[in-house]
Amino acid sequence: xxxxxxxxxxxxxxxxxxxxxxxxxxxxxxxxxxxxxxxxxxxxxxxxxxxxxxxxxxxxxxxxxxxxxxxxxxxxxxxxxxxxxxxxxxxxxxxxxxxxxxxxxx
Amino acid sequence: xxxxxxxxxxxxxxxxxxxxxxxxxxxxxxxxxxxxxxxxxxxxxxxxxxxxxxxxxxxxxxxxxxxxxxxxxxxxxxxxxxxxxxxxxxxxxxxxxxxxxxxxxxxxxxxxxxxxxxxxxxxxxxxxxxxxxxxxxxxxxxxxxxx
Numbered sequence: 001x002x003x004x005x006x007x008x009x010x011x012x013x014x015x016x017x018x019x020x021x022x023x024x025x026x027x028x029x030x031x032x033x034x035x036x037x038x039x040x041x042x043x044x045x046x047x048x049x050x051x052x053x054x055x056x057x058x059x060x061x062x063x064x065x066x067x068x069x070x071x072x073x074x075x076x077x078x079x080x081x082x083x084x085x086x087x088x089x090x091x092x093x094x095x096x097x098x099x100x101x102x103x104x105x106x
Numbered sequence: 107x108x109x110x111x112x113x114x115x116x117x118x119x120x121x122x123x124x125x126x127x128x129x130x131x132x133x134x135x136x137x138x139x140x141x142x143x144x145x146x147x148x149x150x151x152x153x154x155x156x157x158x159x160x161x162x163x164x165x166x167x168x169x170x171x172x173x174x175x176x177x178x179x180x181x182x183x184x185x186x187x188x189x190x191x192x193x194x195x196x197x198x199x200x201x202x203x204x205x206x207x208x209x210x211x212x213x214x215x216x217x218x219x220x221x222x223x224x225x226x227x228x229x230x231x232x233x234x235x236x237x238x239x240x241x242x243x244x245x246x247x248x249x250x251x252x253x
Contacts, residue, residue: 005220012242015137021130028129076129082136089221089240092189093143097238099167104149104157 004081007059011082014058019043020051024074027061031073140241147234151227154234155202158225182207203227208243 015021023037034052038045052072055061059078063070147154157163159176170187174180175196182194194209203226210220226237 009220009242011136012139015133016139018137021133021137024133025127025130028127074129076132079129079132079136083132086135086141089141090143093141093238093240096167097143097145097236099169100157100236101145101147103163103166104147104153 007078008081008085010058011060011078014054014060015079015082017051017054019047020055023048023051023055024060024076027072027074028076031064031071033066033069033071035069037072140239142237142239144235144237146230147236149234150232151202151229151234154227154236155205158205158227159201176205182209183213185213197222 015024019041022041026032026037026040034045034048037052038048041048043051052061052063056063056072060075061072062075063072065071149157157167159174161172161174164172164174164184168184168187169189170191171185173183175182176199178196178199180196180199182192182196184192184194190211191213192209192211193213193215194207196205196207198204198206205225206222208220208222220243221240222243223238223240228235228237
């Protein structure tokens with residue numbers, strides 16, 4: 001796998017989880033700490049922290065120390081790579097299926 | 107564009123629901139992780155099945171030189187077409203209804219497989235509706251691992 005594919009794969013893995021998608025939604029309103037996120041989701045603070053680590057590894061959030069806590073903010077740029085992968089794969093299938101249709105029409 | 111083409115299991119938004127949140131929407135599309143295309147083909151299902159499984163017919167629409175053994179664990183090799191060379195193998199075969207393969211770019215025999223492709227064939231009005239989905243393979247395993 002190329003670096004790009006690994007990066008894209010990390011984003012897919014990170015966003016495959018509904019709780020992590022909910023965390024992303026919440027952070028799109030502004031930076032929050034793990035405690036603040038946990039208050040608004042039906043999961044524990046420890047679980048939120050684990051999900052934040054997964055999102056951080058995919059490059060989707062970044063933590064900044066704020067006093068005794070870490071405040072996380074969204075860094076959504078890697079999502080573009082995943083979307084462009086989906087667009088490219090879709091375009092490839094559009095072309096292949098058009099050739100298949102013509103092949104079967106003969 | 108991609109979003110409207112995606113089908114399959116959707117996340118039920120019981121945690122947070124905010125339809126006008128673009129990050130949330132893009133997250134849903136990527137989280138779905140599946141690229142899906144549907145096409146109504148002018149041929150009976152056995153003919154479409156043959157076009158998906160016989161190497162000489164695959165070469166016609168995949169391009170290049172194709173070797174394919176459409177049996178469980180059978181190998182796929184695509185070389186010299188318009189796109190990248192590919193290797194793959196059969197995961198599931200249920201003639202003439204459903205075929206699942208995994209494939210990856212390059213010529214290596216056993217790299218980490220990158221994506222899985224599912225073909226589903228349904229009879230429709232004298233023709234065949236073919237649904238193709240492609241998705242990154244590691245997704246499910248990772249979700250299970252991280253809970």
